[in-house]
Structure formats: C-alpha cells, structure tokens
Amino acid sequence: MIEFLNKKLFRFLTVFLFLNSSIIPVKSSSALAAWVLKKDGVLELRTKSNTNLKAYFQNANQIYGDRFWVDFPGELKKPRKIKGNGPIKEIRLGKPNNGKTRLVIEFKEKTFLKPLTWRLVGLDQNRWRIKLFTPKFSFDEIGEGVVEERIKTKAKKRSSYLRKRVDNYLKLPNIKQNKYSVVIDPGHGGPDPGAIGIGGIRETDIVLEVSKIIEKLLSEKGVKVLLTRKNEVDLDLPPRVSFANNADADIFVSIHANASRGKRRDINGLETFYYRGWRGRLLAKRIQKQILRVSPGSPDRGVKQGRFYVIKNTRMPAVLVEIGFLTGKLDARRLEKNTHRKRIAHAIAKGILEYLSKVG
Numbered sequence: 001m002i003e004f005l006n007k008k009l010f011r012f013l014t015v016f017l018f019l020n021s022s023i024i025p026v027k028s029s030s031a032l033a034a035w036v037l038k039k040d041g042v043l044e045l046r047t048k049s050n051t052n053l054k055a056y057f058q059n060a061n062q063i064y065g066d067r068f069w070v071d072f073p074g075e076l077k078k079p080r081k082i083k084g085n086g087p088i089k090e091i092r093l094g095k096p097n098n099g100k101t102r103l104v105i106e107f108k109e110k111t112f113l114k115p116l117t118w119r120l121v122g123l124d125q126n127r128w129r130i131k132l133f134t135p136k137f138s139f140d141e142i143g144e145g146v147v148e149e150r151i152k153t154k155a156k157k158r159s160s161y162l163r164k165r166v167d168n169y170l171k172l173p174n175i176k177q178n179k180y181s182v183v184i185d186p187g188h189g190g191p192d193p194g195a196i197g198i199g200g201i202r203e204t205d206i207v208l209e210v211s212k213i214i215e216k217l218l219s220e221k222g223v224k225v226l227l228t229r230k231n232e233v234d235l236d237l238p239p240r241v242s243f244a245n246n247a248d249a250d251i252f253v254s255i256h257a258n259a260s261r262g263k264r265r266d267i268n269g270l271e272t273f274y275y276r277g278w279r280g281r282l283l284a285k286r287i288q289k290q291i292l293r294v295s296p297g298s299p300d301r302g303v304k305q306g307r308f309y310v311i312k313n314t315r316m317p318a319v320l321v322e323i324g325f326l327t328g329k330l331d332a333r334r335l336e337k338n339t340h341r342k343r344i345a346h347a348i349a350k351g352i353l354e355y356l357s358k359v360g
C-alpha cells in the first residue's frame with residue numbers, strides 16, 4: 001500500500017497521496033483517531049478502518065510556511081492549534097468544510113523539506129506513516145491519542161513476525177539444481193587432530209561433523225558436494241587442492257576451528273579467510289555473516305585475506321572458515337553441542353547457497 005508523490009502534479013500545489021476504496025458518510029465523526037509526529041520526523045496516524053485519506057503539500061507563500069496536510073472524512077468536533085518546536089511551526093486540526101477533518105503541519109522557514117521523496121504508507125487497515133523530515137537538532141514529539149494498536153493484537157503481531165523471522169532464517173535459498181559443484185574440506189584428520197580445546201574437544205572431529213551436515217544440506221538443494229575426506233584419515237594439503245582443481249568445482253570451502261596461543265579462555269570469535277578475488281571475498285562475507293548470526297556474543301573477527309595453502313592454490317573461489325575457538329570458553333561450550341554444530345553447518349550452507357544464487 002504505497003503511493004509515490006506524483007512529480008508533475010506536485011508542482012501544482014496539491015498532490016493526492018493515497019485513496020482507499022470505501023467512503024464514510026459525511027455526517028459521521030472524524031475518522032482521525034490519533035496522531036503523533038515523532039522525534040525522528042515520522043508522522044503516524046490512526047484512523048477508522050478503510051478510511052479514505054488524502055494528503056497534500058504546499059510550498060511556503062507570504063502567509064504560510066511550507067505546509068503538509070491530510071484530509072479525513074468525518075467531522076472534527078473541536079478545531080485546535082498546537083504549538084510546534086524544532087522545524088515545526090504549528091500543527092492545526094481544523095474543519096475545512098462541514099463533515100471533514102484536516103490535520104495541517106506547518107513548517108518553519110528553511111527546513112529544506114524533500115516532499116518528492118515522501119511516501120504515505122498504510123501499515124494496516126487503520127494505521128499510516130509518513131517520514132516528513134530528519135531533525136537537525138532535537139525535536140520533541142507532538143501528538144494526540146494513542147496511535148499504536150491495542151497491546152493484545154500487537155503482541156500477536158510481534159510473535160507472528162518473530163515466527164516469520166525464524167522461518168526465514170531456517171529457510172535455505174533455492175538455486176538451480178544440478179548446476180553447481182562444491183568442495184568442502186574438513187581440516188586436519190587422522191594423526192593430525194588440529195586444535196585441541198577445553199575438555200579435550202578436537203578440531204578434526206568437529207569440522208568433519210559440520211562438513212558432513214553441510215554436504216547433506218547442499219545435496220538436498222541439488223548441489224554436487226565433494227568432501228576432501230569423509231573419515232579420520234591423514235590428508236596432506238596438496239592432495240586437497242588437486243582434488244578440488246581436478247573436480248573443477250565452482251567453490252572450495254575449508255572448515256576449521258581455532259585455538260589461541262596459551263589457550264586463553266577469553267579469546268573467542270569467528271573469522272573467514274579468502275586469498276584473492278572479489279568472488280572469494282564475497283563468498284567469505286556471505287558465510288561470515290551467516291555464522292555470526294547463529295553465534296550471538298561471539299566476536300566478529302572479520303573477513304580477511306589469508307595465505308593458507310589450500311585457499312592460495314585452489315583455482316576456484318576459495319575460503320577458509322574458522323567456526324570458533326575451541327580454547328575459548330564461549331565458543332567451546334557451544335561447539336561441543338550437537339545443536340550448535342548443526343546451526344553452524346546450516347549457516348555455512350546458507351552462505352554458500354546465497355553466493356551461488358548471486359554469482360553462479
């Protein structure tokens with residue numbers, strides 16, 4: 001429910017911003033129930049449901065400053081003026097003619113409004129919002145009545161919004177089936193356990209499990225997934241690279257977990273490395289963003305360039321993901337949990353799919 005100001009009409013003074021279908025009888029009371037002009041310059045309105053709204057803007061003339069007004073059906077009982085502050089000179093509620101209500105916002109001089117960018121947006125059946133200005137200095141909210149919906153419906157709305165957000169987060173994007181191949185490289189293996197963390201937690205185990213979940217998730221999306229290792233074997237770095245190069249994979253993702261020098265428990269965080277190219281960098285960014293989302297509180301150590309052998313020598317966009325510090329108190333406690341390993345795998349898969357859908 002969005003209408004843009006029409007540029008041409010705008011010059012001729014009045015512009016019609018929004019119109020709804022039904023019409024309220026002339027004799028009824030004002031359809032404007034509450035309004036507020038908030039600190040950030042947003043005007044919010046609450047009206048009767050299915051109200052027929054019209055909004056206008058007029059440039060300053062000799063009598064008035066710039067004015068924005070909205071006409072509502074239904075008669076206003078008590079016309080009134082409210083003193084403004086900041087860029088607002090005055091707000092008037094009036095009765096332009098019988099059976100009508102008009103809310104006028106008059107601006108002070110030189111407020112540099114940009115009415116061409118204004119949009120009056122219907123939030124739901126009876127709420128509206130329009131951003132009129134960005135205050136340069138402080139502006140105190142002005143309003144009458146309660147614009148927000150009743151608490152009950154609000155809570156209901158919020159929970160459905162949250163549910164939607166969770167659904168969206170769990171959803172993996174769809175991409176073209178059977179088009180892409182991805183090499184997932186679980187770091188270390190066999191005699192090389194990688195980092196050993198708090199309580200003896202081993203990098204090789206964690207990254208293998210995460211890699212296998214990624215394999216499953218991507219396969220379900222029609223991606224061909226190749227793992228450089230599927231069990232605890234000793235695998236040097238060059239064979240990992242030649243495996244990926246020979247497979248002519250679209251991307252290469254090496255999965256690792258970190259350890260800090262001196263096994264400091266206060267060092268936690270996630271980081272993703274690439275070696276070269278905007279593709280590698282983009283892939284790293286997508287993955288980093290997703291793994292951070294499932295690791296609240298764990299520091300973002302960023303997307304960085306790194307000279308690791310496996311990402312330096314692979315020919316396709318390649319990244320190395322560090323999914324947390326096994327020596328860090330926060331990360332280790334998480335990574336030893338099966339649910340978190342699943343979340344991390346899901347996040348990496350999501351980052352990969354986002355990249356593939358974007359770059360291909």
Ligand SMILES: [Zn+2]
Pocket residue numbers: 187188194195203256257
């Ligand atoms: Zn490692």
